[in-house]
Amino acid sequence: MTDLAAEGRSVHGRRRRPSGEPPPLPYELNRVAIAWLVAFVGFAAVWAWIVFSDEPAIWITERDLELAGPIVDNRRDWLTPTMQRINRLGTSWVTPIIGWCIIIGGLAARRIRHVLLLIAALAVVAALSTVVSMEMARPRPLGVTQIGEWEGFAQPSRPVALMTTALVAGGLTLTPLGRWRRIWAFAAAVILVVFGLAQVYVGVDHPSDVLSAATSGVAITLLLYRLAAPESVFPIAYWTGKTAHLDVTGTRGEAIRLGLREQLGIVAIDIRPVGLEGSAGSTPLRISQQDGPDIFAKLYARSHLRSDRSYKLGRTLLYGRLEDEQHFTSVRRLVQHEDYMLHVMCRAGIGCTEPLGLVEITPEREYLLVTEFLTGAKEISEMEVTVELIDAGLAEVARLWEVGLAHRDIKPANVMVQDGKLRLIDVAFAQVRPSPWRQAVDLANMMLVLALGSSPQMVYDRALLQFSEDEIAEAFAASRGVTLPSQLRAQVRRDGRALLDQFRSLAPHRKPVAIQRWSLRRVGLTVWVALIVASLLSIFLDNLSDIGLL
Amino acid sequence: MTTHRLLLVPCIVALGLLGIACSIEQALPPPSCLGGGSELIVAQSVPTATLVPCLGPLPDGWEVASVRVDQNGSVVRLDSDRAGTDAARLVFDRQCDITDAVQVPSDQSGVPAYEAIGRIQPGFLGARTYTFDGGCVRWEFDFDHNVSATLAIDLQTRLTLVLRSEINRSIRENFIDEEL
Numbered sequence: 001m002t003d004l005a006a007e008g009r010s011v012h013g014r015r016r017r018p019s020g021e022p023p024p025l026p027y028e029l030n031r032v033a034i035a036w037l038v039a040f041v042g043f044a045a046v047w048a049w050i051v052f053s054d055e056p057a058i059w060i061t062e063r064d065l066e067l068a069g070p071i072v073d074n075r076r077d078w079l080t081p082t083m084q085r086i087n088r089l090g091t092s093w094v095t096p097i098i099g100w101c102i103i104i105g106g107l108a109a110r111r112i113r114h115v116l117l118l119i120a121a122l123a124v125v126a127a128l129s130t131v132v133s134m135e136m137a138r139p140r141p142l143g144v145t146q147i148g149e150w151e152g153f154a155q156p157s158r159p160v161a162l163m164t165t166a167l168v169a170g171g172l173t174l175t176p177l178g179r180w181r182r183i184w185a186f187a188a189a190v191i192l193v194v195f196g197l198a199q200v201y202v203g204v205d206h207p208s209d210v211l212s213a214a215t216s217g218v219a220i221t222l223l224l225y226r227l228a229a230p231e232s233v234f235p236i237a238y239w240t241g242k243t244a245h246l247d248v249t250g251t252r253g254e255a256i257r258l259g260l261r262e263q264l265g266i267v268a269i270d271i272r273p274v275g276l277e278g279s280a281g282s283t284p285l286r287i288s289q290q291d292g293p294d295i296f297a298k299l300y301a302r303s304h305l306r307s308d309r310s311y312k313l314g315r316t317l318l319y320g321r322l323e324d325e326q327h328f329t330s331v332r333r334l335v336q337h338e339d340y341m342l343h344v345m346c347r348a349g350i351g352c353t354e355p356l357g358l359v360e361i362t363p364e365r366e367y368l369l370v371t372e373f374l375t376g377a378k379e380i381s382e383m384e385v386t387v388e389l390i391d392a393g394l395a396e397v398a399r400l401w402e403v404g405l406a407h408r409d410i411k412p413a414n415v416m417v418q419d420g421k422l423r424l425i426d427v428a429f430a431q432v433r434p435s436p437w438r439q440a441v442d443l444a445n446m447m448l449v450l451a452l453g454s455s456p457q458m459v460y461d462r463a464l465l466q467f468s469e470d471e472i473a474e475a476f477a478a479s480r481g482v483t484l485p486s487q488l489r490a491q492v493r494r495d496g497r498a499l500l501d502q503f504r505s506l507a508p509h510r511k512p513v514a515i516q517r518w519s520l521r522r523v524g525l526t527v528w529v530a531l532i533v534a535s536l537l538s539i540f541l542d543n544l545s546d547i548g549l550l
Numbered sequence: 551m552t553t554h555r556l557l558l559v560p561c562i563v564a565l566g567l568l569g570i571a572c573s574i575e576q577a578l579p580p581p582s583c584l585g586g587g588s589e590l591i592v593a594q595s596v597p598t599a600t601l602v603p604c605l606g607p608l609p610d611g612w613e614v615a616s617v618r619v620d621q622n623g624s625v626v627r628l629d630s631d632r633a634g635t636d637a638a639r640l641v642f643d644r645q646c647d648i649t650d651a652v653q654v655p656s657d658q659s660g661v662p663a664y665e666a667i668g669r670i671q672p673g674f675l676g677a678r679t680y681t682f683d684g685g686c687v688r689w690e691f692d693f694d695h696n697v698s699a700t701l702a703i704d705l706q707t708r709l710t711l712v713l714r715s716e717i718n719r720s721i722r723e724n725f726i727d728e729e730l
Contacts, residue, residue, distance in 0.1 A: 054725070061726055130576055137579075139590035142721065142728035146594060151620040152576050153591060204621075546576060 015262040024262075025232075025255035025362045033222040040219035043156075043212045051135050064206035065141065071200050072144050079201075080147065086198035087148035091159040094195075095548040098166040106173045109238070113229050114173040118166070119540060121221040122547040125165045128216055129158045130546075141206050148202030156213035157196075157205045162548030164192055164217025172225045176236045233303045246283045246299055248273060252361070256299070256368060259359040260287070264370060266295065266356075275413070282428070286373060295356060296373040298338075301366045305331050317526055318482075320517030323435050332360075334428075335367040341430040342371065348403040351396060351423040374425070377418035381491065385453030390462045392422040397446045398466045406434035410445040411485040412452065437478050437513055443467065444479035445488060448499055452491055456502040473510040476503050483515070578617040580605050580626050583710045588617060592624045593717055593730050596644055599685025601661065601711040603642050609704045612638075633674075633701055634694035640709065646679045646686035656680065658711050674699035678706060687711065 017023065050057045099122065106115040133153035140146055140154050152158070167188035175184045192214055199205035235247050248256060248271050260266040267290040274286040274296075283299040309327040316325045328334040335358055342355040359368035380389070393415065400407060407414070408429035416423045431438065443463075451459045463472055479500065481489060492499050544550035581592040583604040593602040603624075608614070611631040618625045623643040630637040651664035661680045668675035672695040679688040687709070691702045718729035 058726055065726075065728065134577065134579070137586065137588070137590075139730075140594050142726065142730060145597065146621060149621050151618070152578055153588075158576070 014265045017262070023255075023360060023363055024259040025252060025366060027362050027365055030222075030226055033219075033226050036215065036219040036222055039215045043215055047132055047136065047212075057136075057138075060208055061142070061206070064208050065143065067207045068141060068144065068200050068203075071197070072141075072203055075147075075201065083198045083201040084148055086195060087202045087204065090163060090195040090198065091149045091151075094191075095159065095163045095166050096550055098163070098170055099549045102166065102170045102173050109174070111173055111234075111236075113234060114169075114225075114236075117224050117228055118169040118173060119547070121165050121169050121224050122162060122549070123539070123543070124224070125161050125217055125220050126158070126543070126547045128220070129156055129161050129213070132156055133158070138206075138209070141203055144203040146203045148199070148204045150204035154205055154209045156216055157199060157209040158213070159548075160192070160196055160199065160205070160210050161213035161217045163195060164188075164214045165221050166548065167191065168218050168221040169225070172221070172229075172231075172236070174236065176238065177231055181236075233301045246301055246303075248283065248285060248299065252366075255361050256285075256297075256359070259361050259368065260370070263359045264357045266370070267291065282369075285368075287370075293375060294373040296353065296371050297359075298369045298371075299361070299366065300331050300335050300369065302331055305334055308334065313525075313529075316522060317529060319515050320519060320522045322515055322517055323438050324431060330364050331367055332364055335369050338369055338428045338430075341427040341432075342369075344405065344432065345424070345427055345430065348399065348405065350399055350403075350405070351392075351421060352427065353423065353425055374416055374418045374423060377416040377423065379412055380415040380417055380422075380449060381412035381452060383417060383453065385450055387458070387462065388420070389417065389422060390450045390454060390459055391465070393446050393450050394443075394459075394463055394466050396422060396424055397443050400442060401439055404433050406431045406438045406442050408434070408438060408442065409485055410442055410449060411488040412449055412491060413487055415446075415449055436474075437515075440471070440475040440478040440513070441483045443471070444475035444503070445484060447472075447475070447503060448479075448484070448488060448492055451499050451503070452495055456497070456499055456506065460503060460506045469508050470510075472503075473507040474513070476500065476507055477510040478513040478515075480512070480515070578619055580614050580617050581624070582606075583712070588619055588624075589712075589717070590721075590730065591619045592642060593714060595619050595621065595624045596642055596685040597730065598644060598683075599642070600683040600714050601680075601685065601687075602714055602717060603640060603687045604710050604712055605640070606708045606710065608708060612705060628705070630693075630697075630701065632694075633691075633697045637691065637693050637697075638702065638705055639690040641688045641690060642685065643688070644685055646681060646688050648679050648681065651677070651679060654678075657706065658709075661711055670699060671696075673697055674702060676702070678702075680711065682711070 046056060046060070050060075099118070102118055103115050106112070106118070133155060136153060136155040138153050138155040140150060171181055171184040171188060175181045196205075196207075196210035196214065199210055200207055232252065233246065237247075246252065253271055256271055257268045260268050266287070268287045269290050270288040272286055273283060275284050282304050283301075285297045285299060287295045287297055289295060305328055312325045312327045315322065328337065339355055339358055342352060345352040346354060353371040353374060356370040356372065359370060360366075361368060380393075397410075407424055407427060408431060409426060410424070414424060414426045416425055447456075447459050447463060460472070467475075484492065540547075578591075579587040581587050581589040581602070581604040583606045587604075589602065589604055592604075593599075596602075605626070608628070612628055613630075615627040615629045615636060617627075623641065625642075626640040627636050628638040628640070629635045648664040648666075651666040654663050654665045656663035658680055661682050664679045664681070666677045666679075668677075674691055674693040674697065676699070677688055677690045679686055689702070689706060689709070691699075693699070693701065714730065721729055
């Protein structure tokens with residue numbers, strides 16, 4: 001047995017991951033989150049115990065009063081007004097101000113997911129506080145004169161829990177990981193310690209009320225954010241482009257290198273994002289190899305899967321099931337589909353990029369689709385569109401029609417020109433045996449892309465060499481604003497020549513193809529989504545005060 | 551999506567929404583004369599008061615709508631199937647205004663009672679106040695049209711004023727060596 005075989009490595013550098021060995025980027029909840037969760041579970045266990053027995057409640061209350069005693073017994077005239085002001089601000093003003101600042105800041109930064117998570121975290125923490133306080137029915141500290149504001153039972157301290165939630169959620173929503181996050185965490189900790197001390201000083205909370213509330217707030221918020229908006233997938237960054245793009249430096253960068261080496265035998269010496277402005281559904285990468293030409297890769301994560309799901313749900317609500325709107329159920333299936341479509345396209349002779357394989361970064365969560373890199377290629381919108389390019393572009397559509405395929409995302413960013421040859425990239429939306437409507441839309445979109453760099457008349461004249469007048473008329477009858485990918489729509493609008501109208505006037509008149517599809521499923525889904533949104537909105541508005549936002 | 555998932559997901563979401571909607575609101579139990587409830591924090595809401603109110607089982611048709619207890623006092627709102635929503639309120643406070651009220655025989659021994667009647671018909675509107683050292687308890691009634699004031703009499707019998715010293719004794723005996 002050779003040394004390579006002993007390591008489980010093939011002569012091509014590839015290596016099968018043995019059972020039990022972690023993948024390149026193992027999925028972890030995060031150690032800090034786990035530590036808070038453990039502390040929270042500890043409090044939950046104590047709460048459960050107290051429900052069944054008075055003994056722990058007596059012991060905890062005695063310890064609480066021992067701890068709070070020196071603070072309360074040493075109230076000073078010069079300090080009391082300040083502590084009362086902190087108590088008043090903390091129970092009435094601070095949390096709503098922080099909460100609304102985060103909501104407004106989050107919406108301004110288009111972090112709707114984070115904003116919804118803040119509201120969810122506040123609701124869950126408020127609900128937990130209600131349930132626990134009802135079960136505990138703990139009075140305010142006994143033997144102590146309360147000189148501050150309070151409401152209801154003591155354990156856990158509701159204002160501390162809500163303020164903690166808002167502060168932790170604020171850090172996770174607004175500050176980038178690293179220095180700013182640390183500064184935020186430090187400031188939040190200072191605010192909470194001061195507020196907690198003030199609560200004990202004015203005699204409205206026991207130390208354990210403050211501690212259990214802060215622990216619940218941190219643990220629940222961290223858990224929700226880590227599960228629904230993990231930093232690795234939804235990083236907080238400013239001025240770095242679209243939020244769909246993942247950071248490929250650090251741990252993930254190392255995992256990509258390891259995965260490429262072990263799964264495809266590719267030794268990457270440099271990984272850098274490329275063409276981010278034209279891509280929203282994945283993170284496109286250019287990878288330099290140690291031996292061989294540069295390669296191209298698209299990194300897919302669960303955020304992209306969710307985007308695909310919301311996009312298809314939105315289309316179903318707006319147009320019905322115009323075509324296959326079945327969403328992908330896992331990232332693996334999403335990349336498998338694109339890899340398959342690349343193979344189908346290349347086999348059919350469409351000018352596509354050669355697929356080189358898939359790399360698993362985190363099982364079911366992150367995958368890399370690797371293809372050849374079109375060295376020296378330019379986006380068609382960056383060059384003059386010649387007659388040869390028009391013919392080539394139209395020929396690609398004709399070929400797609402011939403072999404029963406649709407690209408479904410023809411836009412300038414996906415039509416590349418390399419050495420005078422036209423290549424169609426990004427086949428993530430491509431479909432086998434599409435509807436005639438979708439094939440017609442592909443033709444219209446290609447003609448619009450070509451007309452952006454030339455003239456509608458020239459494109460129309462050349463199209464007549466490969467398509468009939470009726471087919472072109474059908475293409476523009478099927479096409480309208482919503483059928484244009486957003487980049488193409490923006491460029492057509494910016495062009496200002498009313499290209500769609502010009503094409504329609506050149507082609508024979510044809511009644512527009514209806515794109516609304518009504519079915520019981522669509523009606524039911526619309527009603528269901530409306531009900532969910534209305535219920536959530538109603539719960540949110542009805543409980544603004546209870547979740548600390550009013 | 552399979553059919554059973556189509557059915558399951560809405561059910562889970564609906565239950566979740568219902569659960570959150572029901573539990574977010576801070577709901578307190580009323581101060582109960584049978585022990586438990588919010589009796590201790592109600593006592594803490596007016597720390598000067600020598601007596602603390604508690605409620606026994608409510609007459610048929612009455613239910614607690616909300617309870618608010620804070621550093622300024624306590625308010626229990628009650629709904630009735632005949633007298634309407636928010637038909638009665640029990641207020642525990644440091645001071646009560648009895649300038650327009652007249653003293654009436656009290657059903658709480660040793661505690662003077664005052665009544666102020668706004669109207670008898672249509673729909674009873676009035677208040678009954680008990681004053682004692684450091685605080686007071688007031689019943690406020692605002693019944694719907696054509697509902698007799700006798701409904702208020704039955705409700706008033708469910709109020710008991712407990713000595714703070716009794717509550718403190720109970721705490722010392724059953725919990726820890728401290729008092730309110």
